[in-house]
Amino acid sequence: MTRRRPADLRTALAGLDSLPGELVREREEVPARFGVSSRYAKWAGTPAPPPTGPGPAVLFERVTPDAAGSEARAVLIGLYGTRRRAAALLGTVPSELPYRLLDAVASPLPPVKVRDAKLPGRTELAPDLTALPVPVLTDADAGPYLTLGAVLATDPETGVRNLSVHRLCVQGPDLLSIWMVPGRDLEAAHRAAQRLGRPLPVAIHLGLAPAVLLSSCCPTSLVPREVDELAVGGALGGAPVELTSCRTVDAECIAHAEYVLEGELLPGTVPENPQGPAATPEFLGYQGRAHPALPTVRITGITAREGAILQTVSGPGHEQSVLLGFGMEAAVLGRLRSQGAPAKAVHCHTAGGGQLMVVIQWRAKRSAADDEAVRKAAETVLEEFRMAKLVVSVDEDVDLESDADLWWAMTTRLQADRDVSVLPDREGFPLDPTQSTAYSDALSGDGRTAKAHFDCTVPHAHLARFHRPRFTEP
Template sequence: MAKISCSLREFLQVLEEEEMLLRVTEEVSPEPDIGAAGRAAANSAWKPAVYFEKIKGYTTPVVTNVHGSWKSHALMLGMDKDTPVKEQFFELNRRWDKYPVEPVIVKREEAPCKENIITENIDLFRVLSPYRINDQDGGFFLSKAAVVTGDPECPEDLHKLNVGTYRIQIKDRDRVGIQALAFHDIAVQLEKAESLNQSLPVAIALGNAPLVTFMASTPIAYDQSEYAFAGALQNGKPVEIVQADTCEHLYVPASSEIILEGYVIPRVRKVEGPFGEFPGSYSGCRLQCEIQITRITHRNQPIFENLYLGIPWTEIDYLMALNTSVPLYKQLKESMPEVVAVNAMYTHGMGVIISTKCRYGGYGKGVAFRLLSTPHGMPYSKIVIVVDEYVDPFNLEQVMWAVTTRVRPDKDVAVIPNCPGMPLDPSSVPAGMHSKMIIDATTPVPPEPNPREVELLKPPASTEKWEKFINEFSKGGTVSGMSEM
């Protein structure tokens, strides 16, 4: 296991060493060049992170597509860049059980994010290098921030300190809008603050350690700590955090590139959007709350990290793939130990594939119903495919084999109307309401009748040995004889 990067800068160095970073040294225009490069990187077979050293009109360099491939995802975990996706899933699952690895609070003078302070004449355009990600975005958006907020009723409880990723629109030099949907943790805290007629203190961290960013976009329980999970996923190495300057109960990642501090203006909603969102379409304009920025701290020569969103797959799909899959797997496994793996990589879990052993007739549908009752599955998931335990849910060829050979549409496909939905899903009408579809592609077990049993083909003997031989040969290795395998 290689070293795990605990800052964005460390990770960029790893990506460069592994030939997964493209440096652009000539000056580029912020639009359309940066967004176009993010789309192009996602389209390429290489899928590198792209680092822009010179942006016309700005002084801060920009990096995008940092999480934008399975190779980068593996390197984030300190694994070999060619590690298969399924192995990454089970490694994440193993580290998940290390939770909690509590963060370490460092002194202010030890935190790189505090090297520079701005309290007067705040101007986001002088510190950041904002740009429209897609052509019809309603403005400049921060698409990869870790937003830190606390629970107004128990501000000292670090496990109720929320670190989440929400889209943020720059509205002015010192003011931003933020999308806080009803099922987001920040919306719970905002409702509590506004019921007390209080502002909600906020710290926005930009340019974070890759696993901090990873956890900020992970659906976990309200009283679970993203920092303590990031420490677990860093294989037991605690995240270093530091107290925010303007609110003593907020703690930010010490290694972040840029920290914006301020507060949500209570009971104020203004138009935000449109924005090109993760389903690959523009969302409409909505009334959203706004944040007044009162202080900025940043590292020397900070780096502005942002991500491209578009028709999948782009960076956000890699970022939200396994960190959506593992929590859902854990929640299902608690009450249904027969579940083998969960693939919720498609559009943030709007599509989910579950492999499970069926204990009794109808069990596959029961597993799907359990998924649709989880905190994330209830609003997000709308198409659930359940397959047998020997089907790899991360192998779409196997999944489609199961669907095409196991499903009888008249009995194995169920549609449940009038359920919670994801408002950003363009097929959600009205926004936030949807139907759910379950496709049970498992083999019937008693008491469900199975009138036509078949015997499955098994791999020939020595298949595993030959797989190892072929894999070694494909990597450029030299194998003199099969006796060595």
């Protein structure tokens, strides 16, 4: 029987309260502009700049918005700041979570519509984004950003729902710009609405149950377009996600969200930052570049639970990498399983933003043929997953969660002239600043990259020479 996991954000936080060091409550009043980000920086973890390291979730109980006279409200950051805590919120451990995601995609549990009378009380707020404690991370940012807003929309042509997280910048009291990564499902729904000559109704959620939020961060390579992310979230959480109707637009929303921003995705565009080139820090650790023309969302209504918590994420840091990494791990693991490759586990390292660096743990080799099988399967990952830039292969005796163990394997189980293979000029990801012709004239265009496989597995012929000691209890 599937065990039910936290149905909302508050239940998840209540579970952390009893665990020493997992949740810090900051009761001092801090400003949304720079206050949340500067205080959390020491816990954000790489790729945030040092000194930093993975730390607790932090609930700032009194955060003041930019707008004068607005009341202080709660902001949560860092809930998924360690892989262990993120997995524990779903009742499992990091090595098992990708398997749980694969099972959820294979057996989705559709959401259900519920009546308002059965829901926690919600208050209607004025549709004024400046009255919310939306953080500004750095003095170069284009403005306040919703960095963990999960957008729910239904494609008007296919009828398929999509829940996905996008970069949303506050451009005015009731206006957000939105960057939809090209090729994602929300962009397809937006274009479908444009073909029909109407705006796309959307609901933007801040503060969701862990199973639902994690499902919204999964790549299309794991959750195909015809599969509802809410159904994946239901299966992962052990109970159907509950939906209700928005009040100002013809759209559905997730009933237990802390905040729901109702609105319409419009056909026009605005510059993300009219004042300069910067956007907000990105997950690979560098200041993001503003887009010259982005679609907008006009906010028509806001509802909130009593004492609502606005959940956010720091651009660079462990948390965003963890959220992106688990879905990528499941996608890679599923692809390797479909090939019959002897992969035991996959770890998408936070140093690569949970996307660019993939560590694969292989089962014990049974013959010399497995040496070539490991190499070919690893190179297949590099070819088929655009975001993957480096693949590191290790044996079963290496702890994937230990950076020291990974570097030890790299040092003692690799000879660069025979164990490193390079795939030049492949499709990549332009937020990595090395993936440009300005950096390397070997690339045929920006957003392309050389990829590499580091084979740190012991060749079958030499297995007897690489035994690690085992310490026996007296």
